Each structure stands twice: as C-alpha cells, then as structure tokens.
Amino acid sequence: MNEEKLRQEIAALRAEIDEVDNWASGLLMALVEVLPALLRGHPQAGQVADLLQADAERFEELRKQSRKRRDGETAALYEPRKMLYHLLAIQGVWPNVTAQQAAQNSIRRTNDWHQPR
Numbered sequence: 001m002n003e004e005k006l007r008q009e010i011a012a013l014r015a016e017i018d019e020v021d022n023w024a025s026g027l028l029m030a031l032v033e034v035l036p037a038l039l040r041g042h043p044q045a046g047q048v049a050d051l052l053q054a055d056a057e058r059f060e061e062l063r064k065q066s067r068k069r070r071d072g073e074t075a076a077l078y079e080p081r082k083m084l085y086h087l088l089a090i091q092g093v094w095p096n097v098t099a100q101q102a103a104q105n106s107i108r109r110t111n112d113w114h115q116p117r
Contacts, residue, residue, distance in 0.1 A: 028080055035084075036093050049094040052085035 039045045059078035089102035
C-alpha cells in the first residue's frame with residue numbers, strides 16, 4: 001500500500017469516527033432532553049436511578065482498574081450511563097437526590113479527577 005492510499009484510508013476512518021461520535025453525542029443529548037419529562041415523579045424512577053448509579057460506580061471501578069474486568073468490558077461501555085445518571089441527577093430527576101446534592105457531588109468528582117495520582 002502506498003503512502004497516499006494510506007493517508008486516504010486514515011482520513012476516511014477519522015471521518016467515520018467523527019460521525020459515530022456525533023451520533024452518540026446526539027443520542028445522549030436527546031435522552032437528557034426527553035427523559036426528565038418521562039421520569040420525574042414516575043413510580044419506577046428510583047429503580048432507574050439505582051441501575052444507572054450502579055453503572056456509574058462500575059465505570060469508576062474500571063477507570064481505576066480496582067476490579068477485574070469481565071470479557072470485553074471497558075470503562076467506555078459504562079461512561080454514557082454514568083453521564084446520563086449524573087446529568088439527570090443535576091436536573092433533579094431522581095427521587096432520593098436533590099439537584100443541589102448532585103451538583104456538589106459533581107464538583108467533588110471533578111476535583112478528584114484533577115488530583116495527582
């Protein structure tokens with residue numbers, strides 16, 4: 001394979017990655033816009049919160065590699081669910097977490113991420 005052909009293939013792959021990234025970001029944005037109206041006050045909102053919170057915790061475990069990974073399991077698999085949990089918490093969707101508590105937790109997590117390891 002010559003250098004020009006390789007450059008073209010790399011450019012095509014970068015464009016495809018950008019397209020998939022944009023699609024995934026758009027999907028997350030749609031969920032954040034629609035789910036609050038569906039979940040706020042719903043009798044099963046707490047169950048949804050528990051599931052997403054468990055996924056958020058698993059993301060952190062995998063990110064820190066404190067637990068053994070299952071086959072094919074990556075932190076990236078859990079990251080969108082973690083983000084959704086925290087974004088909906090900040091909007092006050094979850095019954096057992098106030099928006100203020102969620103915002104304070106978010107600030108704490110951000111500070112933790114920037115601490116030297």
